[in-house]
Amino acid sequence: MLSLSIQGLVVFGIAALWQASATILQNGQVKPTSYAETRINQSEYSFRTYSANATEISYQGRWDSKYVSWWSAPGIKFGYTGRTVAITFGNLTTDGVLVGYRIGGLDWAFANITAGSTHLLVSPADPNSGLTAPINPWTFELRVTNWAFGIQIDSVHAAAGEKLVRLPDLGRRIEVIGDSLAAGMYTSYEGLSSWAYGLAAGLGNTEYSVTAYPGICAADQDCWGNPRGQVHQWFYTSDTSSRAAALYGENPEPWDFSARPAADLVVINIGTNDGNEHNNVSTTAYIDALTKIIEGVHGKWPKAQVIVMSLWLGFYQSGNSYFPSAPSGWVNEISQMVQWFNSGDYLLDPVIYDGITKKTSRTGTKVEPFVHYFNTTGIMQHNDIGPGYHPTDIGAIKVASHLQQFIKMTFQWDLYATGPEVYHDTLYWNNEANY
Structure with a gap:
């Protein structure tokens, strides 16, 4: 959903800028980003080591057969x-990638990871490691912050004589499908500051995956350097990055x-790149692609409910107020598509569009309504959108909070x-009572 002047920078330039300088602006001021050095010489420690395929390690989001992470905010959890x-990262790790990690529901700590190295992330020197826990074992979670980079897990280490413990799966699962808005582009910690992360973490007791990448269209065509659209790429492990192309070429x-339990709920927010005239996607092509994404979701997870979000492109000033921009005509088109899915006229054969075989049939049995529309109008105002036409941290929090309440009311989710919902570095307050 980016303007023509910055979109080319989105896919190819910003990722490199983040890795090299890690500059974050907070209210227009540069925020310090000097993270602790966690790299160690493994030979100097006595560990109990678990390989990447250990059943005690729970992989969150999408990871390939080489234990390389993809898309936005992928991670691991274990007790x-x-x-x-400590974690040893493989050579397919993006050198310098920023990860967030934490114990339980505490605040995130951050570290830049060196490919092929071991990093000590929890130690007796950490004051949080010695707190009295209400339960045993502790819970450790790690997430990749950047949507363009990734890590490879080689092995995980506990102290000698100690152990890792498999955590039980949480009671619910949510999948978010989207583009830069869901991926967290331009928020402070990207994936870990996105509304998609806040939505899932804020629901609680919910596993989540964010299959989103900046610049990507719903329609299966090149958009801002992404060679394929989500109507195709969602069915693959890796995203549309140059990193994926270098590793897999044309055979992802x-x-x-x-391999994992089905999602209970799928949230789709995609189309702002389709709506940019630079990509020349017609309304018909966009709605067809969005329809096929929903059909694919329903084919893979027949019991999943789907939420389709309305789109936004920022704000424009008119007189002394601001009004939201939107792709012309698509508000009605998306609403009509949702109505069609729920009209009773929608028929779905077990062999559906899956992005790979591309088989589509609408001559099967009738399907109970499962598609819902979430209108984002009015949630964010002009000061919730940053200079890059994306939500600020606070804008992302507002979207997540409204979505949580919509889900609670629609599906009776507690x-x-x-x-677990912690947005790092958002502790802003006024300590001056009189000014």
């Missing part, structure tokens, strides 16, 4: 005993939907969050 956690790994 551990003792007061030590199809995503194994049977909000179980007891600490």
Whole structure:
């Protein structure tokens, strides 16, 4: 959903800028980003080591058969005993990639990862590692912040004599499909500051995956350097990055939907890149692609409910107020598509569009309504959109909060969050009572 003047920078330039300088602006001021050095010489420590395929490690988001992460905010979780956690990262890690990690629901700590190295992320020197836990074991979570980069897990280490513990799957699963808006582009910590992260973490008791990448269209065509659209790429493990092209070329790994439990809820927010005249996507092509994405979701996860979000392109000033921009005509088209899915006229054969075989049939049995429309109008105002035409951290929090309430009311989902929704560096306050 970026302007013509900055979109080319989105896919090819900003990622490199982040890795090299890690500059974050906070209210127009440069925020310090000097993260602790966590790299160690593994030979100097005594560890109990687990390989990347250990059943104790739970992979979050999309990871390929080489244990390389893809898309936005992928991560790992596990329980551990003792007061030590270290991870050895493989050579396919993006050198310098920023990761967030934490114990339980505490605040995120951050580290730049060196490919092929071991990083000590929890140690007895960490004051949080010695806190009295209400349960044993501790919970450790790590997430990749940047949507263009990734890590490769080689092995995970606990202290000698201690162990990792497999955590039980949480009670619900949510999938977010989108572009730069969901990926967290231009928020402070990208994936970990996005509305998609805040939505899932804020619901609590919910596993989540954010299959989103900046610049990508719903329609299957080149958009801002992304060679394929989500109508195709969602069915694959890797994203549309140059990193994926270098590793897999034209033969990426199809995503194994049977390897993990089905999503209960899928949130789709895509179309702002289709709506940019630079990409020349017609309304018919966009709605057809969005329809096929929903059909593909329903084919893979027949019991999943789907939420389609309305689109936004920023704000424009008129007189002394601001008004939201939107792709011309698409508000009605998206609404009509949702109505069609829920009209009783929609028929779906078990052999559906899956982005790979591209088989589509609408001559099967009638489907119960499963598609819902979430109107984003009025949630964000002009000061919730940054200079890059994307939500600020606060804008992302507002979208996530409204979506949580919509989900609660629509599906009667309880909000179980007891600490997991943490937006780092958003502790802003006024300590001057009189001014």
